[in-house]
Every structure is written in C-alpha cells, then in structure tokens.
Amino acid sequence: MALSDVGSTNAFALECARAGEPGGLWITACRQSLGRGRRGRTWVSEEGNLYASLLVIDPAPVTRIGTLPLVAAIAVYRTLKPFFAATPQALAIKWPNDILVDGRKINGILLESEMLTGGGLAVVIGCGINCRHHPDNPAYPTTDLADCGIDVAPENLFPRLAAAMADALAQWNRGGGFFSIREEWLRAARGVREPVTVNLMEGQIRGVFEDIDADGYLCLSVGGELKRISAGDLFFAQATGTRS
Structure with a gap:
C-alpha cells in the first residue's frame, strides 16, 4: 500500500x-x-x-x-x-x-x-x-x-x-x-574482536565485541567475563577518542 x-x-x-x-x-x-x-x-x-x-x-x-x-x-x-x-x-x-x-x-x-x-x-x-x-x-x-x-x-x-x-x-x-x-x-559486521562501548538504558558498558549468539544477543567480553546484551547503542573505539 x-x-x-x-x-x-x-x-x-x-x-x-x-x-x-x-x-x-x-x-x-x-x-x-x-x-x-x-x-x-x-x-x-x-x-x-x-x-x-x-x-x-x-x-x-x-x-x-x-x-x-x-x-x-x-x-x-x-x-x-x-x-x-x-x-x-x-x-x-x-x-x-x-x-x-x-x-x-x-x-x-x-x-x-x-x-x-x-x-x-x-x-x-x-x-x-x-x-x-x-x-x-x-x-x-x-x-x-x-x-x-x-x-x-x-x-x-x-x-x-x-x-x-x-x-x-x-x-x-x-x-x-x-x-x-x-x-x-x-x-x-564492523567491530568484531574490537573494543566497543554500549550505551544501555541503565548506563554504559565497555568491552570487546566477541560474537553474536544464537538469540541475536551481543556477546561482550568485560574483564574476562562474557556479558550478553539484548539492546543498546554501540559505539566503536577510535584512536582520536571520538565515537561513531
């Protein structure tokens, strides 16, 4: 239509x-x-x-x-x-x-x-x-x-x-x-195996983008622990300190 x-x-x-x-x-x-x-x-x-x-x-x-x-x-x-x-x-x-x-x-x-x-x-x-x-x-x-x-x-x-x-x-x-x-x-995808920042409703989390799991969740390595994230705004780390 x-x-x-x-x-x-x-x-x-x-x-x-x-x-x-x-x-x-x-x-x-x-x-x-x-x-x-x-x-x-x-x-x-x-x-x-x-x-x-x-x-x-x-x-x-x-x-x-x-x-x-x-x-x-x-x-x-x-x-x-x-x-x-x-x-x-x-x-x-x-x-x-x-x-x-x-x-x-x-x-x-x-x-x-x-x-x-x-x-x-x-x-x-x-x-x-x-x-x-x-x-x-x-x-x-x-x-x-x-x-x-x-x-x-x-x-x-x-x-x-x-x-x-x-x-x-x-x-x-x-x-x-x-x-x-x-x-x-x-x-x-861009950013796999690289450091990223994810803005969540309850705050911000930084880690390495490891994978996407069978449920479509972002798998983020944070201090040696793997965290699953269902929704958020992802930003890439830049050498200049800017994000995109």
Whole structure:
C-alpha cells in the first residue's frame, strides 16, 4: 500500500493488523510526520527517502523473534550491496541493524510488535533508507545514497528491498535458519574482536565485541567475563577518542 503522507508507516501497519489484515502487507510513504527511531527517537522523514514497513503475523515462535532485527539488517544490507559493487568494503553492519557506508549510517530499522485482541502476534519491520537526505547528527555520523554518488529514487529502491526482505525471511525460516543469517551478519559486521562501548538504558558498558549468539544477543567480553546484551547503542573505539 503506497501512501503520500502518513504519521508513521509502522503505526499505520499496526492499525491494519488490528483491523484484521492477515500480514504480508507493505506500507510505503513519501513522507512521515511522526517517524520514530529506536528508544522513541524522532526519525527525520523528508520526502525523497524510502520509508517502508512490512507487517507480518506470527512470523516465528516468540523465543525466536529476538533474532528478527538481524534478519532485517541483512535484507537492507543486501538491498544496498549492488550499488557498492566497486567498493564493497565501504558497507558494514553496526549492531544490531544499522548499515554503515564508510562509517556513516544510511538507514534506520525499527521493529515493533503487538499482541492482537483476537490472538496472534503482529510484528512490523520498519525500514528507512536515506536516498537523498540525511539528518545532521554529530553523535551518529550519517549519509545518503545521493551523497555517495548514487542516484536512485525511493520508488525504484523499494522493489529491491521487498525482494531482499522476502529472501531473508525465507532463509530465516521462522527462526530455524538463523545460523546462516548470523554467519552472513558477522562477515559484514564492523567491530568484531574490537573494543566497543554500549550505551544501555541503565548506563554504559565497555568491552570487546566477541560474537553474536544464537538469540541475536551481543556477546561482550568485560574483564574476562562474557556479558550478553539484548539492546543498546554501540559505539566503536577510535584512536582520536571520538565515537561513531
């Protein structure tokens, strides 16, 4: 379903779920007036970028839903990879699902879920890709495809995203195929075996990024102890003392 202006494609998709939509529905919009990022942050939603949300119903057992954000990351990574065929090293994934181009964030992924009154779990996979604009945020360096010398309209990028998402979800196979997704994610990831800082709701933790486990958790080595982290904002250590 293609919309012009909407508050939030994620919120609209959840409304469709409450109304009985069986799932498999994509919502796209030219512009969002109430776009959201992780932890309730505002997501800048100017016209010219891609804003799309996929509604799925009961996509996997609840114990496996936690790996879905990494599946979404792989789908967006695969969508963008052909545009960087000449410089594949420019692309990397930052845990859990940010795609970086030369260290600058080019997308936003937000998953939201809701138990429906009639039973079933509605999950929305919201994906924003910066095609022509990017926010100015010193804490999180950003970019867009046009800034990278790539001219692609959001309506032309969307079919690539939809196909990549379908392939990644099929490979994930309701969580049973996460092993192969995890392997691909780790090959594309930035920061593995390196010192990182993770900002949590309750504070900050520093350690070495060791792995991603079978539940999609970040495994951080802190003083010889392995800690599992389900959610947070990751920053890379830099020689200059800056973070990205």
